[in-house]
Amino acid sequence: MCPMRLRYELDFWRIPMGRMASCCAMDENNNNHGRHDREHGFIESDYPPSSFERVKYGQFRLKAWSFLENPRSSSGAKIFSIVSALFVLLSLSGLILSSMPELQDDKGEPLQWLIYTEIVCMVWFTGEYIARFAVNPDKWKFTKSPLNIIDLCTILPFLIEEFLPMKWMKEFRGAMLVIRVMRLARVARIFKLARYSTGLRAFGETMRKSAAELSMLGMFLVTGIMLFSTAIYFFERDEPNSKFYSIPASCWWCVITMTTVGYGDLVPVTTGGKVVAAVASVCGIIVLAFPISMIIDKFAESTGEIR
Template identity: 45%
Template sequence: MRLKRIQAEENAASQAASMERRVAFRPPPIGESRTTTITHDSGTNADTYMRLNVGGKSYYVRAELYTAEWTRMHELLDSSHEDRLRMVDGFDSKTGEYYLERNTKLTDHVMDFFVTGSLHKPQNVCVERFKEELEYWKIKPDQLSSCCQIPNEHHHHSRKLSHGTSFNEDDYVADFDGACFAGPRLAMWRFLEDPQSSLFAAIFALLSVFFVFASVVGLILGSMPEFQADSSNAAAYHVMHVKSRPNDLGNKFGNNDEVAPNELLKDFVYKPTDSPNLPLTILEYICIGWFTFEYLVRFFIYPRKRQFVKKTLNIIDLSTILPFYLEICLPLFGVESRLKEFTGAMLVVRVLRVLRMARVFKLARYSTSLQTFGHTLQSSITELSMLSMFLITGIVFFSTIMYYLEKDEPHTDFYSIPAGCWWCVVTMATVGYGDAKPVTTLGKLVATSTSICGIIVLAFPISMIVEKFATAQQRAIEDQQIQQAQMSAVANNALLRRFPTRRKVRRNTTVSVNNI
């Protein structure tokens, strides 16, 4: 209700402003004629009328109508003949027309705004192109009538899935506005967040991706016996798991052909130390140092600290470095290595080390597909909730039936309903480990129904989620193409503004070639 009230107030304010503009631009009442004789001598009647030729179409402009000082039209009317020559693209001394090289399809709507005070957007015209025309005439987009408002916010929300995949500086200008050293900090933030902004930004992003991969590889290798600080039992570990030849164990414990490997392994118990060797430890310190530096730089540059901490990607960054420092701080709280097995703190340490794998998700900062996937899951809460509800209902239903059908069989795997739930989850997910299976005829029929029901339940929500992901991916590609086109247009317009003679020279060259 509050949102509707705010929207109603905004619409009322917009209509009131539109009415004020209409009153300002309203023609004189009947009986108060302001008819003026129009002559071709524009130079002597410049205070009353001005003739404009926009793209080959002539307009008679009356100075009394144009009271909006924020427009280019007012500047033309309020300037002298010499000043006008510097503002236009040409002047015809015979007709007294000032020439502007603009698109007449867009200019008609601009002239209509100057006459009536109501601005409307033409149909089948690119929004960005129309905004460029308004910028040329120095007309603010908020002058548009309510029926033709450019849907910036609606467009932003409709493209929310793909919006997170690219850097939009306009979204951060308000955050940095008013902050100390706002300009350099915003430029630095763009350097950190947009790898396409410059060559050094791309190198920085590649370096961050390299450290992510290096830390993950080091974490994986650190779990192998060969890369532990004490690798003396690595060969015995592999023999115990039948991953190497028995001769390796003989070489480890002595060449004794009369002793079987099982006898050698009789009293052998391998306990991973979770302590990688020195090179991997150094690699871990270097990667954590880089991640810490990257997080702190982002934290101090961004002006709104609370909003920074709540962002998903920043939470992922913090979860990659926080377990490392917590593990270092454990001895400060009395959790020493010799007490870990007795205090249960070893479990805490292992949980912290498992959390290190969260650094894999740091790749989402530099991957468009991962960001799109994350936003797709976020927008698919309804479908995921529906999927969870269907699965829970089916699991409870089929596991209960299977329990009562199989519980009286000898050596049954369905000795309780929770055990049946595990079997039902595996079956409905079409995994089928085979660790539990029915033996009765009715049980097999129920198992068949469970498998078919699982396929049906998973098909509908997943298909909708996949469709959303494909749509978001396509929108991301389109947005990237639009962004590239806009950047190219901005660069081209900046070039033409800086070198205005290039356009005239090019036009004159074209005319000369046609005459030849």
């Protein structure tokens, strides 16, 4: 049952909340938690109409904000969200195709039509971001929203590469590293799909809510990796042509073993090493299974909040 509907029923029959048993009472903090999640997580904040009354051109900005952010507000808003999602997919397709040698010139640069496609997509993303920023009543809340940070990370690399001359950038020390990082940041545009996908937003919100569980998982994994990598190093290091020549090299093997990937590039040959490998793989399965149920519960909760 919806908690708000239950509250309305209790108010109608004039039954105070204090009369309810502790096992059935609603958590008064639920609404506060939900509001905090909308303001600081992947759930978009709901700006009440009153927040637009305090700004200039409030009515127009309220309608524009609903058009840009709520596909259910009108048929035009739904079409706009579909077009925006198509631009994201087009941009990702162009990024993938531009890495193919068949679609590159002699200098290793993408063909002209791919460059023009990139420019058109970036112009759309930039205009969309500026429009959202312009009509938003709370600029600071807008700026620190995770989805809007992703949008900005998508746009900035393109603008920097377009408006800063490459010769000027190469004069700086480590400029090529900066260029590689900017090109890598283009991959962030895939997260723009979260704006149009309930599942992706719920996944991002689940990761944020599960920070404690993920930290616990990381601590367990680090402890196990240090323990088993040290043990197998001392068992295997004296073998001829052993690949376990150091504890850091053994850490790589331990990560692959505890996460049940098992590349097979490092294989223990001693009896003690095989015992350590067996124990490490079993412990890895147990550790990875610990937080699964808690994360699933938070995913279901996040999905319900978004919908």
